[in-house]
Amino acid sequence: MPHDDHAKATWPLFRSLASYSLPGDLLAGLTLAAIAVPEQMATARLGGFAPQIGFFAFMAGSLGFALLGGNRFLSCGADSTITPIFAGGLAALALSGSPEYQGLAIALALMVGAMMLAGGAFRLGGIANLLSVPVMVGFLVGISVHIIVSQLPGVLGLGSPSGPTLDRIGVLASELGRTNPFTLCIGFGVLAVVFLSEKVSAKIPGALIGLVSATLAVIGLGLESKGVNVVGSVPGTLPRPTLPDLAPEQWVRLVPLAFVITVVVMVQTAATTRSFPSDLDQPADVDRDFLGAGAGSVLAGLFGAFPVNASPPRTGIVAETGGQSQLSGLAAAAIVLALLAFGTGLLRHVPDAALGGILLFVALKIIRVKQIVTIYRQSFSEFLLIIATAALIIVLPIEQGAFLGIVLSLLYGIWSITRAKLVEFERVPGTTIWWPAHPHVAGERIAGVAVIGLQAPLSFLNAPDFRSDVTSVLGTSAPQLLVLEASGMVEIDFTGAQILLEIFKACSEQGVTVALARLESVRAQDAFERFNLFDALPREHLFRSVDEAVRTLAKAN
Template sequence: MPHDSHAKHAWPLFRSLASYSLPGDLMAGLTLAAIAIPEQMATARLGGFAPQIGFFAFMAGSLGFALLGGNRFLSCGADSTITPIFAGGLAALAAVGSPQYQGYAVALALMVGMMMLAGGAFRLGGIANLLSVPVMVGFLAGISVHIIVSQLPGVLGLKSPSGPTLDRIGVLAGELSRSNPFTLCIGLGVLATVFVSEKISAKIPGALIGLVAATLATIGLGLEGEGVSVVGSVPGTLPRLTLPELAPEHWVHLVSLAFVITVVVMVQTAATTRSFPSDPDKPADVDRDFLGAGAGSVLSGLFGAFPVNASPPRTGIVAETGGQSQLAGLAAAAIVLALLAFGTGLLQHVPDAALGGILLFVALRIIRVKQIVTIYRQSFSEFLLIAATAALIIVLPIQQGAFLGIMLSLLHGIWSTTRARLVEFERVPGTTIWWPAHPHIAGERIEGVAVIGLQAPLSFLNAPGFRSDVTKVLGAATPQLLVLEASGMVEIDFTAAQILLDVFKACSEQGVTVALARLESVRAQNAFERFRLFDALPREHVFHSVDEAVRKLAKVQ
């Protein structure tokens, strides 16, 4: 039985250990380690780092999240979603693999961690909604292409081309005939092993099985002599405190990249913790988990690694294999630590193509084909959003594409809000219900009464259009009573409040009585008080329903 404590919600640290199950967590930790070891090595290589740096990131992510996070299952560590983004950004500042590159990565991890900690402390979980689903799907598709293009040279046994992504694809296509058949067999063999294992059960460590088989084949058949490159010597070093020696202006260069990475980490952390909630009967504590992910990145920087992120697949493994708390992640981290201390010699003959095969599988898995097809069928305009986001990520330098993808998501949200226009209401015959007018639904109007509403927050984005629409209603046939059905107006900002005041005064000057119905939002009610809208609209003209307003002010029975 899992251990529980009535004080678990009061724990400031290690809250997620309050419901541990020693046998279940240790078994889940063993499975997690089997999945994480090859994945973390591969992700480190994807970013241009030595394999042990990926292990440092995993240990830091696991410890940091256990320290401050709340979700009992979430696995935090090196992640292939963010690694191509920050690797591209860092490569523009320093040569990949150089001490300067490593220093920038450490600084970036610290900055991302501090931004995540601030997001959790100030309860900014709403930032996770900055990326709409279509933009996130396009974002992942673009990232997938980057991973595939970066790993194909290793799988094909070719020299990695430089330049923009599209140019690299062209170069690789022209050199396919020069592929090394041995590396190609290893890469595709590992890819197939992981794919089949995943199809049978996510609990099977297909990546580890493929890695071990590829390594044994490389040693047994002497494939290094056939041009198969291997990881080589992995230092058995343990994490030690690392602080970057960067000038202040160099930190400034990282701010925009850190912001992009932080937004992506927030989105993925929120999605993961909501998909695998600690308690299905309670909402996920996204802000608390931001603290955990932030602590993971800070520790990762102090360990000399790079930013970390929540992993949905690894989190699913913990949940499915009996894990009850973050003890599973800590157990996996302890196994990785033991490997670093005593077993790095086992990694010397691991083929680079095997790591490439693992990453090819990751790249193919993050392309959400079913979702893309569904969006294409149900909303073609949002399918174009997927295509545009993916194109930005692929064509531009990846960190710029990612930033523009975030901006595209925000612009899409703004555009959706500005599209909200005035809706006229009609009474459903034989009832007291007032419903938005529809060409296929019979409704009735009352002489001298106009009922209007806006089914969106009223803000500076749509308030001018709202005023224009009201003017048209008043000009078409000046009513005696204008009822504003406000159930959809959940928020009113300063600009919108000034326009409402103008509308109320214009109606008064034209002899039109104005009433307000169904102002249900507490924030909108506070806005009416704060912006002194009741100075222009008598409080006795505020009603709980349109029918009540019409009966009392239009004298209709």
């Protein structure tokens, strides 16, 4: 069916189906299902849930995103980025695998879904920027370590140690001599199959090939009798509407964890939809996709599962295999539903070590080595952010580390703004251009004229230092005309406005004429009106260029 812009613009639900392609979407859906089945099983086990709960999450995520999302390719379901975080948070409130744990997971899915829906409805796409790239890279390193530590016992055939991550690493290291060679071969064999398949082509379902091969080996060689643990009986139950029976205080205790998960889901959803845009000529509709991911989590909760997230690898598979709409995700969900209804017996002999091998691949893949090296070479301070964030995630309980990672990202952003200093401008010789002064670039100054600027929003974070710097310029240069080049001043808060009023009044008392040039930001212009700054600065002293201000007012002085 050809692309229909009008239909896409007017459909309130199932928007991406307006441009479906039946052959392409069904082929993409088949490939997506082959990738998703082993991955969703493994992710469910990572969170302490039965394999079928991962299938519930995938079906809910696929249906919810198709219902309200806008991106044609995005695949939503159980995700290994958020699963260790909420599993750690829930384990602090209830025993993993218990009915209470399951109820808390359902409640968490509903809360995350509600927050995502609110974020999309109120167009809060900017929240996705709460995590800077270095913090997100460090965050993924920490998550990777948690996944590896949680899966190594199953791959090595050892018991799972408890306690902090570093203690668990120490226990595993001390018990390496007791490794089961059969589980080791299965786990690392599946890891190798997935790795090689990925190298050849991302379209090859390496995880499914490895899982089937490992299962046949378990059956054919009778490895269960040699200490190889298997998934066992998987109930052929279908998702049905369910609500958690929790006391009000338990819902309240989930709020901080739900906020952390929501921020991570927003970041990953925004990154995914921007990486695989529906239309190269249009900006990604991040807010619309927040609605889709939110609907996915709400349905996951109603299906008895846990929060879901956008998956960059699965989304890439849909885009690369000819998918044209969310019909591909719905087709994959239908295949998973059929597996649940008629084929759960096929999963009985799947070895746990094979699922561990798949997750080891995921853990290694999410470490962005090239990006870490680039950041190290280009910005050492931000490389330290990577180290600090990863350390927080590894050393602390994971949900606390994730929250502090968000705080660290915000603090770094605040620190960056506070570093903004006053800049003095000089005229480029032979031109009318005024440019920030630089020791290695020749510039001209005009006697009695000082041109200054701040290349950052003027706020409570930097306004006091800005006032001190302006006072220093007035004392050192003793200008007759002070031109404020305001192109970089995109925002002015109340504190910044009061500082500007003080500067304008001080200049007036000292007989210094003040001009404002290139006040280009609409928000900054609005601030001048709201805070009555033109009461202290004549409107006729507002100019579109520094040169115009100097030519007009320097002569008057």
